Amino acid sequence: MRVVMFGYQTWGHRTLSALLDSEHEVVLAVTHPRSDHAYEKIWDDSVADLAQAHGVPTVIRNRPDDDLLRTLKDIAPDLIVANNWRTWIPPEFIALPRHGILNVHDSLLPAYAGFSPLIWALINGEKEVGVTAHMMNAELDAGDIVVQRAIPVGPRDTTTDLFHRTVDLIAPIVTEALDLIASGRTDWTPQDRSKASFFHKRAEEDSNIDWTWPAEDIERLVRAQSDPYPNAFTHYRGRRVRVLAASVSQDVYGGTPGRVFIREGAGVVIVAGADARRGRSHGLVIERVRTDDGTDLPATEVFTTMGGYLSRHP
Structure with a gap:
């Protein structure tokens, strides 16, 4: 042919x-x-x-x-x-x-x-x-x-x-x-x-983490936006943080979605899920991040104190 x-x-x-x-x-x-x-x-x-x-x-x-x-x-x-x-x-x-x-x-x-x-x-x-x-x-x-x-x-x-x-x-x-x-x-x-x-086509906003999603969904978003794709990201203290590696927490944590809560294993738990206020949701353990200058760091070196919130906007 x-x-x-x-x-x-x-x-x-x-x-x-x-x-x-x-x-x-x-x-x-x-x-x-x-x-x-x-x-x-x-x-x-x-x-x-x-x-x-x-x-x-x-x-x-x-x-x-x-x-x-x-x-x-x-x-x-x-x-x-x-x-x-x-x-x-x-x-x-x-x-x-x-x-x-x-x-x-x-x-x-x-x-x-x-x-x-x-x-x-x-x-x-x-x-x-x-x-x-x-x-x-x-x-x-x-x-x-x-x-x-x-x-x-x-x-x-x-x-x-x-x-x-x-x-x-x-x-x-x-x-x-x-x-x-x-x-x-x-x-x-x-x-x-x-x-x-x-x-539709993926755009920058599609990688912006919504902390009302269940932790399981956010963890898949992180894997879906793996290098060399534009990484999933969030904002912490006015700066963008790209999430390179994450997992679903072992324990259930309650509170407001996006709260930097507690260390678990090698990472830091972020409260996640629309039902988090009822204490029925697992959190997302952020393990490794990338800063805006391209530096890859363990999450524990970025979230050094517990408290504060991750958000969709600076």
Whole structure:
């Protein structure tokens, strides 16, 4: 098959690499320009560099336009394969290739369509995450499933751990999906849209700790915002403090959410949970933090006296 690839960052890079290793002909790579967005500077292996190193013509676009559509009509691809393409692809692009567009998305669709699916899934305590290859239709991440693979989420996994394990699924999933499409198969699995969920891009405010959340949820937020992602943060005595490592307290503590309360183990307990005033909530044990100047410290060296509050604002 003659294949065009739409993709960006490491996800697109892994997809293009799999296509280059396949028996199919890659006739064009389409990618986005580099971005200064905090989340788009992470895992930013260049699709353009890989394509050009293999002699594949490359087009850089923020979104599909009429010029690109004319180029695709001239190329007449059998299939477009997309991964981490960040803008809407119009229906005329989807209808152009003989086999349509195969989209690769790093969630177990129909759940976690949209952006940052691994982070949202970890925050929400999902037991597994994965990668889905599906045939694109006019609705975002909603087309019939061709191949889907899952991996378990461990109790101490970070988003960084899950990224490395899911990105390794891309090549075998793309290879299997292309083989199925080339064989003439079309009996794909429709998504159960009653189980669909769609999430927005992560922004700075999404990492700002809300101390009315249960400690279990905040602990997952800390793991979800692991390096190199922007860390979960809070404010203490007017300054931002990034939380690098935390756990749920052994004991139950009562009081006002955000209170710097007591030492436990190697860390400091912060009262957490909407029900904390009833004395029914575990606290969050902050173990390691990063100050605004980039210094990593044990929490006991920052919270040296008990009392005071952590808050969402300076």
